[in-house]
Amino acid sequence: MSGIGSSLVSPPRYRSRPPRPRSEGKRTRIVDAAMRHFAEQGYHAARVGDIAAVLGIAKGSIFQHFGSKDGLFFEVYKKAVRSFPRYLDAPVEVRERGFFEVLHYWLVRTEHLLHEDWIPYRVSLLGNYGTDLTLKREINRFLMAEDPYGTVAFVRYGVQRGELLAEMDQEMMVSILDWTMERFQDALLTEELDPGLFRRQGDPQEKKDARITQFLDVLKRAIGA
Amino acid sequence: MSGIGSSLVSPPRYRSRPPRPRSEGKRTRIVDAAMRHFAEQGYHAARVGDIAAVLGIAKGSIFQHFGSKDGLFFEVYKKAVRSFPRYLDAPVEVRERGFFEVLHYWLVRTEHLLHEDWIPYRVSLLGNYGTDLTLKREINRFLMAEDPYGTVAFVRYGVQRGELLAEMDQEMMVSILDWTMERFQDALLTEELDPGLFRRQGDPQEKKDARITQFLDVLKRAIGA
DNA sequence: GAGTCTTATGACTTGAGGTCAGATATGAGT
DNA sequence: ACTCATATCTGACCTCAAGTCATAAGACTC
Numbered sequence: 001m002s003g004i005g006s007s008l009v010s011p012p013r014y015r016s017r018p019p020r021p022r023s024e025g026k027r028t029r030i031v032d033a034a035m036r037h038f039a040e041q042g043y044h045a046a047r048v049g050d051i052a053a054v055l056g057i058a059k060g061s062i063f064q065h066f067g068s069k070d071g072l073f074f075e076v077y078k079k080a081v082r083s084f085p086r087y088l089d090a091p092v093e094v095r096e097r098g099f100f101e102v103l104h105y106w107l108v109r110t111e112h113l114l115h116e117d118w119i120p121y122r123v124s125l126l127g128n129y130g131t132d133l134t135l136k137r138e139i140n141r142f143l144m145a146e147d148p149y150g151t152v153a154f155v156r157y158g159v160q161r162g163e164l165l166a167e168m169d170q171e172m173m174v175s176i177l178d179w180t181m182e183r184f185q186d187a188l189l190t191e192e193l194d195p196g197l198f199r200r201q202g203d204p205q206e207k208k209d210a211r212i213t214q215f216l217d218v219l220k221r222a223i224g225a
Numbered sequence: 226m227s228g229i230g231s232s233l234v235s236p237p238r239y240r241s242r243p244p245r246p247r248s249e250g251k252r253t254r255i256v257d258a259a260m261r262h263f264a265e266q267g268y269h270a271a272r273v274g275d276i277a278a279v280l281g282i283a284k285g286s287i288f289q290h291f292g293s294k295d296g297l298f299f300e301v302y303k304k305a306v307r308s309f310p311r312y313l314d315a316p317v318e319v320r321e322r323g324f325f326e327v328l329h330y331w332l333v334r335t336e337h338l339l340h341e342d343w344i345p346y347r348v349s350l351l352g353n354y355g356t357d358l359t360l361k362r363e364i365n366r367f368l369m370a371e372d373p374y375g376t377v378a379f380v381r382y383g384v385q386r387g388e389l390l391a392e393m394d395q396e397m398m399v400s401i402l403d404w405t406m407e408r409f410q411d412a413l414l415t416e417e418l419d420p421g422l423f424r425r426q427g428d429p430q431e432k433k434d435a436r437i438t439q440f441l442d443v444l445k446r447a448i449g450a
Numbered sequence: 451g452a453g454t455c456t457t458a459t460g461a462c463t464t465g466a467g468g469t470c471a472g473a474t475a476t477g478a479g480t
Numbered sequence: 481a482c483t484c485a486t487a488t489c490t491g492a493c494c495t496c497a498a499g500t501c502a503t504a505a506g507a508c509t510c
Contacts, residue, residue, distance in 0.1 A: 451510105452509105452510095453508105453509090453510095454507100454508085454509085455506105455507085455508080455509100456505105456506080456507075456508095457504105457505085457506075457507090458503105458504080458505070458506085459501105459502105459503085459504075459505090460501100460502105460503100461500105461501095461502100462499105462500080462501085462502105463498105463499085463500075463501100464497105464498085464499080464500095465496105465497100465498090465499105466495105466496100466497095466498105467494105467495090467496095467497105468493105468494085468495085469492105469493080469495095470490105470491105470492100470493090470494100471490105471492100471493105472489105472490090472491105473488105473489080473490075473491105474487105474488080474489070474490090475486105475487085475488070475489085476485100476486085476487075476488090477484105477485095477486090477487100478483100478484095478485090478486105479482105479483090479484095480481100480482085480483085
């Protein structure tokens with residue numbers, strides 16, 4: 001844990017310009033193996049040496065490519081988050097039914113996506129709550145810069161359709177949506193990934209559905225037109 | 226970072242029953258020094274050895290008392306959070322003006338409290354976002370068990386006064402309040418403690434007040450009667 | 451003041467992140 | 481093919497902080 005912010009982002013010095021294809025491929029393989037490892041072990045328990053061993057390469061190699069454990073995790077986190085769908089990626093017929101139908105679609109859907117591949121979800125959980133404030137700052141910068149879930153566009157969409165309050169500050173609505181959706185999904189997901197991490201223990205399916213509906217009602221009242 | 230959950234909570238084995246007064250006093254002194262140190266350095270950069278050095282005691286002593294760095298931090302975190310006021314600690318005249326006036330009171334007030342003593346706020350930030358999922362789980366258990374801000378009682382108060390929706394699940398309202406208040410306060414506070422940690426950079430005071438009003442409006446719509 | 455329990459000490463062990471000089475591969479130019 | 485420059489890989493090595501533990505010191509009881 002270096003703590004030097006800059007070393008997090010800037011890759012090794014000799015990377016003067018062109019990332020050779022061989023290098024690019026190896027980076028990808030490292031990130032994939034690391035993603036799995038972080039997801040399984042958690043940030044602290046994960047060992048860079050173990051990741052190298054799994055890949056059959058030298059530990060030093062990983063540090064050449066990513067500079068530090070932080071740096072490696074940051075790449076892993078970005079890849080994980082980028083693999084998630086954006087709000088407006090919902091099917092057209094869902095989108096046509098409106099803003100809150102899209103939200104409903106994704107809330108229900110998240111659970112299925114989780115079962116298909118829980119690894120990136122665990123990584124995003126780690127990035128959001130389980131690393132270090134220094135890293136968290138990088139992560140927040142990334143989330144603000146990329147808006148990976150497309151929340152901004154989604155809110156604009158809701159306003160254009162007249163489903164969201166036109167007179168409310170859009171940035172406020174984006175924040176509210178980000179905050180509550182993240183927490184609500186964490187609460188749903190961690191029942192399976194990390195029992196006890198957030199409120200409540202596993203509920204039966206019908207209660208989950210009821211909670212989703214209830215949660216959407218709250219949101220509708222909060223920012224709906 | 227042991228990762229063994231139990232070692233986190235259960236202090237050293239020989240603590241069969243009665244915590245002698247001498248021991249209790251020393252624990253307190255260690256926790257206070259550690260709180261300052263964690264707040265200043267962050268979780269990872271903080272060194273148990275440094276804390277011991279400041280106190281002029283042996284590092285081993287700290288481990289005797291708290292078992293691990295995690296264990297020490299957990300105590301520090303609990304103390305920090307317990308030092309915060311509960312919602313219903315607001316002055317009577319504010320309480321009489323109603324649920325949302327109490328919220329407003331604390332949102333404005335938080336900034337002042339922060340300036341008086343930023344240390345526990347930073348520690349709570351560390352506990353919420355900057356340590357480890359294992360520790361985070363303990364922390365969430367603690368928050369659920371103790372409800373240190375008195376959110377449950379506060380929501381009940383709002384319902385009794387007829388200011389909150391009687392027909393909505395109270396636990397849902399508690400969650401919504403916890404989630405959004407925490408994040409909103411983080412956003413306000415970290416502008417000063419950790420610029421760039423959350424959305425937006427420092428705004429002028431009048432914009433902050435406007436945001437508070439706006440945020441309260443959202444909450445009123447969301448869960449208000 | 452002997453005996454017993456509690457607490458403090460600091461040298462020691464462990465182990466993971468990180469470094470770097472040298473070995474090795476790659477690819478272009480001739 | 482051969483050379484040479486550049487990119488990449490390696491693994492022994494270093495650093496440093498968490499955590500351990502045998503021993504010493506203190507405190508309390510009778």
